[in-house]
Amino acid sequence: MRNYIMPILLACTLPALAVAQEKDSVTLRKLADEVLTHSTAYENLRILTKQIGGRLAGSPQMVKAEQWGVKALKAAGADTVYLQECMVPHWIRGAKEEARIISKRRDFIPPLEVLALGNSVGSGPDGVNALVLEVASFDDLEAKKDQVKGKIVFYNYHFNPTFIKTFYSYGDAVKYRGQGASRAAKYGAVAVIVRSMTHGANNFPHTGAMQYDSAYPKIPAVAIGLEDADRLSQRLKDDNSASVFLRTNCEMKKDTIGHNVIAELRGSKYPDQYITVGGHLDSWDVAEGAHDDGTGCVQSIEVLRAFKALGMKPEHTLRVVLFANEENGTRGGKKYAEVAKTRQEKHVFALESDAGGFTPRGFTTTMDAAHKAKMNSWKPLFAPYGIYDFDEPGGGVDVGQLNEAIGTPMAELSPDSQRYFDIHHAANDVFEAVNKRELELGAFGMAGFIYLVDQNF
Amino acid sequence: MRNYIMPILLACTLPALAVAQEKDSVTLRKLADEVLTHSTAYENLRILTKQIGGRLAGSPQMVKAEQWGVKALKAAGADTVYLQECMVPHWIRGAKEEARIISKRRDFIPPLEVLALGNSVGSGPDGVNALVLEVASFDDLEAKKDQVKGKIVFYNYHFNPTFIKTFYSYGDAVKYRGQGASRAAKYGAVAVIVRSMTHGANNFPHTGAMQYDSAYPKIPAVAIGLEDADRLSQRLKDDNSASVFLRTNCEMKKDTIGHNVIAELRGSKYPDQYITVGGHLDSWDVAEGAHDDGTGCVQSIEVLRAFKALGMKPEHTLRVVLFANEENGTRGGKKYAEVAKTRQEKHVFALESDAGGFTPRGFTTTMDAAHKAKMNSWKPLFAPYGIYDFDEPGGGVDVGQLNEAIGTPMAELSPDSQRYFDIHHAANDVFEAVNKRELELGAFGMAGFIYLVDQNF
Numbered sequence: 001m002r003n004y005i006m007p008i009l010l011a012c013t014l015p016a017l018a019v020a021q022e023k024d025s026v027t028l029r030k031l032a033d034e035v036l037t038h039s040t041a042y043e044n045l046r047i048l049t050k051q052i053g054g055r056l057a058g059s060p061q062m063v064k065a066e067q068w069g070v071k072a073l074k075a076a077g078a079d080t081v082y083l084q085e086c087m088v089p090h091w092i093r094g095a096k097e098e099a100r101i102i103s104k105r106r107d108f109i110p111p112l113e114v115l116a117l118g119n120s121v122g123s124g125p126d127g128v129n130a131l132v133l134e135v136a137s138f139d140d141l142e143a144k145k146d147q148v149k150g151k152i153v154f155y156n157y158h159f160n161p162t163f164i165k166t167f168y169s170y171g172d173a174v175k176y177r178g179q180g181a182s183r184a185a186k187y188g189a190v191a192v193i194v195r196s197m198t199h200g201a202n203n204f205p206h207t208g209a210m211q212y213d214s215a216y217p218k219i220p221a222v223a224i225g226l227e228d229a230d231r232l233s234q235r236l237k238d239d240n241s242a243s244v245f246l247r248t249n250c251e252m253k254k255d256t257i258g259h260n261v262i263a264e265l266r267g268s269k270y271p272d273q274y275i276t277v278g279g280h281l282d283s284w285d286v287a288e289g290a291h292d293d294g295t296g297c298v299q300s301i302e303v304l305r306a307f308k309a310l311g312m313k314p315e316h317t318l319r320v321v322l323f324a325n326e327e328n329g330t331r332g333g334k335k336y337a338e339v340a341k342t343r344q345e346k347h348v349f350a351l352e353s354d355a356g357g358f359t360p361r362g363f364t365t366t367m368d369a370a371h372k373a374k375m376n377s378w379k380p381l382f383a384p385y386g387i388y389d390f391d392e393p394g395g396g397v398d399v400g401q402l403n404e405a406i407g408t409p410m411a412e413l414s415p416d417s418q419r420y421f422d423i424h425h426a427a428n429d430v431f432e433a434v435n436k437r438e439l440e441l442g443a444f445g446m447a448g449f450i451y452l453v454d455q456n457f
Numbered sequence: 458m459r460n461y462i463m464p465i466l467l468a469c470t471l472p473a474l475a476v477a478q479e480k481d482s483v484t485l486r487k488l489a490d491e492v493l494t495h496s497t498a499y500e501n502l503r504i505l506t507k508q509i510g511g512r513l514a515g516s517p518q519m520v521k522a523e524q525w526g527v528k529a530l531k532a533a534g535a536d537t538v539y540l541q542e543c544m545v546p547h548w549i550r551g552a553k554e555e556a557r558i559i560s561k562r563r564d565f566i567p568p569l570e571v572l573a574l575g576n577s578v579g580s581g582p583d584g585v586n587a588l589v590l591e592v593a594s595f596d597d598l599e600a601k602k603d604q605v606k607g608k609i610v611f612y613n614y615h616f617n618p619t620f621i622k623t624f625y626s627y628g629d630a631v632k633y634r635g636q637g638a639s640r641a642a643k644y645g646a647v648a649v650i651v652r653s654m655t656h657g658a659n660n661f662p663h664t665g666a667m668q669y670d671s672a673y674p675k676i677p678a679v680a681i682g683l684e685d686a687d688r689l690s691q692r693l694k695d696d697n698s699a700s701v702f703l704r705t706n707c708e709m710k711k712d713t714i715g716h717n718v719i720a721e722l723r724g725s726k727y728p729d730q731y732i733t734v735g736g737h738l739d740s741w742d743v744a745e746g747a748h749d750d751g752t753g754c755v756q757s758i759e760v761l762r763a764f765k766a767l768g769m770k771p772e773h774t775l776r777v778v779l780f781a782n783e784e785n786g787t788r789g790g791k792k793y794a795e796v797a798k799t800r801q802e803k804h805v806f807a808l809e810s811d812a813g814g815f816t817p818r819g820f821t822t823t824m825d826a827a828h829k830a831k832m833n834s835w836k837p838l839f840a841p842y843g844i845y846d847f848d849e850p851g852g853g854v855d856v857g858q859l860n861e862a863i864g865t866p867m868a869e870l871s872p873d874s875q876r877y878f879d880i881h882h883a884a885n886d887v888f889e890a891v892n893k894r895e896l897e898l899g900a901f902g903m904a905g906f907i908y909l910v911d912q913n914f
Contacts, residue, residue, distance in 0.1 A: 032619065032621070033619050036618045036619050161493045161494055162493050164489070164843060164898070165843075199894055201893055359816075359873050384621060386621060386622075386818065386873075388846075389845075416816050416843075416873060418894045418895050418898070419892055419895070422892070436656070437618070437656055437875045438876070441621070441875070
């Protein structure tokens with residue numbers, strides 16, 4: 001008889017399921033229409049990027065951005081908006097960096113466009129002038145370790161074009177930015193230059209966080225763009241006595257006060273159970289922080305606005321969080337998780353958007369099999385919107401802290417990744433690089449996902 | 458016993474299928490690596506757009522583009538390259554259009570940025586100066602038909618933001634560009650102004666083909682951008698005596714000679730059976746024709762280059778066709794189909810790329826159920842590349858002629874559509890709007906599809 005149970009059960013449950021999916025399908029369509037027709041995300045982003053701009057932790061722009069966040073969340077219709085204090089690192093770039101190739105060949109050599117890596121020490125006012133050792137990888141560094149002493153190590157590791165999702169190329173290459181300085185300092189290097197993590201067919205240097213290993217001296221670290229990296233590499237082939245002069249003026253100051261900006265839409269059924277949706281409010285100083293992560297902030301605000309505009313009352317309390325200091329410390333994400341744990345808050349789910357405001361393709365997730373099975377049943381609901389990819393593990397750096405602390409199931413919006421590393425941490429991450437509809441479709445995807453989580457998790 | 462046949466058959470065939478898919482999977486990976494590492498598509502596009510630029514049928518640039526096509530196809534490794542002559546329309550824009558609002562209110566009014574619609578008549582040297590009747594739709598026009606006489610009709614139909622794929626918004630709105638002039642002339646209008654078919658948050662006017670109904674007088678037709686459309690609409694509300702002065706200098710001349718540029722890679726097994734892959738070489742005059750359809754041309758060339766570079770010999774003869782005159786006549790596509798029919802050529806399949814060089818998401822197709830079933834079995838092969846959408850009917854304007862004439866199964870690359878109508882037929886359709894990797898992923902998708910068709914159709 002056993003074989004007959006399933007069909008009978010199916011016969012009973014399928015119509016109920018179909019009715020539920022029909023209702024959900026209608027709600028998603030309403031959310032899409034609302035966001036694609038009345039979204040304030042693009043205009044919010046314009047204000048954040050054009051009127052405030054780069055907003056690194058500890059900077060005056062960080063404070064302005066927090067005030068902007070409070071205002072934007074109130075305008076979106078939040079029940080309450082408040083600041084959650086946390087200490088943040090305070091790294092400053094100082095005066096613009098300088099770098100040039102010094103070569104016995106007497107042709108004109110334009111200066112190198114460099115950016116100090118975040119958290120790195122400065123070179124001091126006299127700068128560094130040294131021969132350059134180019135290495136293709138850490139293996140190559142190890143092979144050449146006897147030649148490192150007194151030199152500038154130039155990591156010329158290429159961003160791998162054969163990964164389809166560019167985040168894999170980033171994961172593959174970013175260790176040279178993060179660990180390159182200390183790995184070279186171990187063998188006596190005086191500074192490092194890192195080829196930028198990008199496919200961008202231009203010369204923008206891409207900054208980003210680096211960390212020192214306390215076992216070795218702290219040496220200056222900078223990034224250069226692809227054209228300069230190729231030019232430097234060629235010069236070293238043509239003239240093996242070529243040196244580089246490098247001066248950076250950055251400095252790590254004492255920690256200072258920053259804030260997560262938090263808004264709530266109170267839950268109708270479970271007001272003390274939380275669903276979090278957020279992006280990070282800080283950005284690198286050299287750009288407008290449009291895709292990283294202005295778009296994640298305004299999309300998260302849009303989720304709340306769309307719910308409110310449509311009169312949709314979430315059963316659980318919806319929390320929009322604009323996280324502090326993702327870029328060089330994750331202190332905002334850590335504080336949010338720490339408070340949630342201390343207060344024994346019940347967190348049902350957390351969603352992040354920090355992979356760019358491009359056309360959404362799906363969500364990366366970290367959750368147990370039962371939640372995953374529920375989520376997979378939503379695939380037909382998202383298919384009409386070109387959102388189909390739910391299979392990749394992931395979550396997001398900030399909500400990842402919550403997952404780590406108290407096991408909250410989590411997801412991150414997964415947009416088309418092709419253009420992200422063209423602008424990531426570089427001066428061209430500006431408002432104009434964001435397409436209004438792509439941004440809005442992402443915001444819709446997040447709103448739809450949150451709606452379904454609220455109903456089903 | 459019947460119930461046992463399937464499992465046994467499956468047990469025998471599945472390993473064979475699995476082996477075949479494994480081989481295909483390896484080949485697709487090789488194609489992807491080749492295209493993403495060594496593609497010449499982006500550099501080819503740079504030359505076509507920056508050194509030749511806009512290349513409307515009948516223009517001197519059309520001739521240069523044909524010469525470029527021959528050269529690029531030879532460089533890609535074609536066995537033969539030849540020109541296929543066809544007569545093409547010869548419409549010229551003439552001196553730059555002028556338009557301004559004339560209002561009794563004495564504030565400064567900047568001129569309207571207008572573009573004559575392709576194929577439209579000019580206004581004559583004195584221009585047209587008339588009151589303006591704004592209509593929201595053809596229904597609105599019919600309701601106001603008694604007010605049309607002697608006026609300029611302004612079609613202010615909005616591009617619908619709630620369609621997810623923007624081609625649906627285009628399909629919904631393009632009738633105002635195509636038929637608007639004659640529908641208004643029927644009631645005595647002296648000219649028409651059409652709101653551009655775009656979501657673009659800017660003021661670029663978007664041109665494109667229009668057709669006259671010979672039953673009514675031919676009147677001038679122009680497009681304006683969204684900012685000007687909103688400005689004109691507001692002015693008409695503020696001052697119902699406002700008129701518009703319009704001068705266009707365009708003209709339809711006698712048909713002239715153009716060419717399809719055709720290259721072949723000879724089939725190893727079925728040299729007299731053809732698989733076509735192509736885009737159109739012509740573009741509107743006012744832009745560089747980068748996405749429309751420079752990308753389709755260079756992607757088609759890249760398919761041949763990648764096959765050749767990897768030593769892959771197609772079983773059927775692969776024909777790359779750069780079609781003449783898609784924009785305002787489709788004469789190239791018609792000629793290609795006509796010759797194929799006359800010569801009783803056997804065409805196995807035809808693929809087009811004419812929807813922009815953005816990240817590929819799938820293919821739209823027109824083919825019978827048996828072919829479709831084969832194609833659907835390839836879905837797992839394309840999934841790792843983010844190419845998943847094979848369900849939409851379609852094909853492409855140029856290869857559509859072949860389908861119509863002799864029933865050839867066909868497909869069109871279906872890229873992410875969000876940004877296409879931001880630049881379609883407007884001055885901002887330039888090389889810089891194309892992302893190298895997005896372009897290459899599309900070329901890979903086409904190469905993979907062609908490979909599988911060659912093996913299985």
